[in-house]
Amino acid sequence: MNPIYTNYFKDPSEYAIYSEFYIYIPILLTVLTFGLETGYFRFSSKYKDVKDKVYSTTFTFLLVTSTLFVLYTTFGYDGIISGLDLSPNKWYVILTGWIVFFDVLCAIPFVRLRNENRSATFVVLKTVNILINVLFNLLLLFVVPKLFPSLPPMGILVIFIANLVASVTTLFLVLRLAGLPSIRISKPLMKELAIYSVPLVISGLAGQVNDLLDRYSIKYLLPESAKPMFQLGIYTSNLKLAIVLTLFTQMFRYAAEPFFFNNVRKEDSAKTYADVFKYFSVFGMIIFLLVTLYIDIFQYLEGANYREGLFIVPVLLLSYYFVGLLYNLQIIFKLHDKTRRTVDVTLAGLILLVVFNIFMVPHFGYQAAAWGRLLSFVFMCVVSYWFGKKIVSIPYDFKNIGFYFVFGLGLFFLSKAIRPENLYLRMAVNTLLFGSYVLVFLYKEKINPVTIAKSLLKWKSK
Template sequence: MGKIKRLAGETVLYGFGSIVPRFLNFLLVRLHTDAFVPEEYSVITKLFAYVAVINTLFMFGMETAYFRFANKPGADEKKVFNITLTVVIAISTLLSLIIVLMAKPIAGFLDIASRPDLVIWLALIMFTDAVVAIPFARLRLQKKAIKFAFGKVFNIIIYVGLNVYFLKLMPGDTRDVGWVVLANLIANTFYIVFFARSLLSWRPLYDRQLSPETLRYAYPVMLTGLAGITNEMFSRITLENWLPENFYAGKSTEFALGIFGAAYKFAVLMNLAIQGFRYAAEPFFFSNAAEKNSPQLFARVNHYFIIVCCILLIGVSINLDILKYFLAKPAYWEGLHIVPVLLLSYLLLGVYYNFSVWFKLTDRTYYGTIITIGGAIITVVANYLLIPIAGYEGSSWAALLCYLGMTVACYVLGQKFYPIPYDIAKSVAYIVVTLLIVYGVNAIEIEDQLVATGFHALVIGIYLAGIYLLERKQFVKKRA
């Protein structure tokens, strides 16, 4: 249990550096939904969906490659750092130049033909994100979680502060999505200052043996990440085009995308926990892989991970009657019924990340590529079939089908190449019982908000007590 407690502690610290910034970013939902109507908010949703996808190309899977090769016995960490950062900077510079030179046609493609400046700003945002990815990975390897958290949190404080200034405090009509992009770019310049010492110590390096090895290891990871982020963002990119006109009576497709993007923000609450866990778990898995009991350890980690995610699932899903006020305009509330499905989708994605440890530790990263491309195919087909008949609700089910398929495939293959004794039956039971409670509670209509909130708190309290009693009993049984 000591290692799991240590992992939990590191998850809290990395989570502080990941969850707090994203939570502060989540708080901007109210500011943005107050400043922009759904049609305008859809532009932000679409632009940052494309950024998330393209960012994967900029980083080229080098974060994972850095962990893999810096953790090998006798590895020269500084050499690995220089090699991986050299690849990232070279690729990012090339892609940034292409985007800047083609800013006008790209702006036309994104339906913002009059704003090629936004395309240039987005290219610079992606460049800075990529350049600091390896320095952030080094902090994780060196277990400098506090410094990691400080960098992430201070960046988002700048970003939130600039959003408040541009959209609320600056004189004149400031209702322009460009201010959101510019705030992100200015905040990202802090990263360059924060890592100035580390970046100045970098020396371009190509090693005849190690550089090709890192590239061979990284490009399947990049393809996996690209397919994975496509799974997450595809619906936000295609919903406008695949949704039939007037599907939602009297409302545009841009309106529907804005509603969907706002609802997705609540699902990000699950992703916050997953991201914090991943930052701590990736070096944890690599550093404990050689231990004799590592399969049992990894199984226990996944078990407790699912419990935490189930608590988040029920906590958010049955309190949407309060959380909806984070959306400033009531027009956005109509999409909140899809939030539990999206939360479950992210939960399965987190389980997939746990299951995926086998192909990272056995250097079979190409399996991750195959699985995630399979998920991308499910995403495309499911969105194509479901959006015309179910709108953005169909997109939420497409995400669930995608991550369910990926999780099952990763588990089946993993048991063949790197068996880990996951307690699948218990995990499924936790998830199913949680969902039954969520939909059962949400089916009960209580008009008095105070009574409803008290009832929801009571349900969560009983739920937590049940988990405590069940897990405590199992723990005592194992010790005996």
């Protein structure tokens, strides 16, 4: 929707209001799911004979806590608006509360689908959610105003309404397909879940704040003369051009989490984790090159008024690259019940980011916010590796990982140095650079793409 939003809402300051509210949603989801998604994986593999009890306990707990939350946002919106210095439109707060409520209730049923390896059902439901969201955005933005011209313009309220419709529909569908849990809580099991999951809540919250602090910093650290909401709109729009790497990381996490937990006791698990880490880093760099080398095409995913911030997209992509590496490094803490370490690492990264932003953002604006984000995630990766090697020895292939990383960055800078004026020639050169990265990777790893294609065709026929 980013191309539509940034062309429909011409003023980045208006777009920034929507962006600001959607800063809070992932934070609220992290807090209100209480780390029980990971807890579900851990305890359903630990207590395989009582999986239904784990399902009902986690779902019921979230039902109770999220109900209390949505009642507060529905009737206590005045305090929220004044406390957070938000737009005075109460419906933004109320609808955000209900979106979070339904998304929290979807969390455990979706985890159950992943844990049961029902990936096709999972993907279909996620796709349906997206399609409904997009459909209602388009209807409310373009169709309804023409059918009912006397209605007052809804502005960015459209985004919230469409999201809510999608969230409600998804909850009903996922409960139907994953199974309706019993509404009951096993106190002994809940106690174990809480002990395991509470550190994940703390680290998850710190991680979300770390991930979103760049946007807070732009709003609260920039002087009014620097137009903070305008800069926030520019920044968040260009951040979405880097979302391809986030989607890859999220896709990877969905598939990898049950895989890691199911393979933790195998003898060759350490070698497997090392291979996964290497190949993740390579595909992350491929996506980095895909976006940066073809930025002349990707720029059309946002309106012309927002493209002044394109120069920060490579920095944002690299930050998401290290977010993915961080997940791979920190999975060790979850597998070996050392979730406290995620808290230590994330808080250290958060402190570094706060200090950096306080000193740099007031002077350099959203550019400094992007660099601070990258610095923080690189730092957390280093610290996570240092803690992780004390828990278990993983034979990471840093020699080749480093080569692929440096080689990818080298191709990026080479494209900047060459950069022909003619667009078609520039795209041809960048395509050669992109292809060279893929070919070098296939050659070094002795991967035959023909063999892979045959295997895929064979799998598809089955």
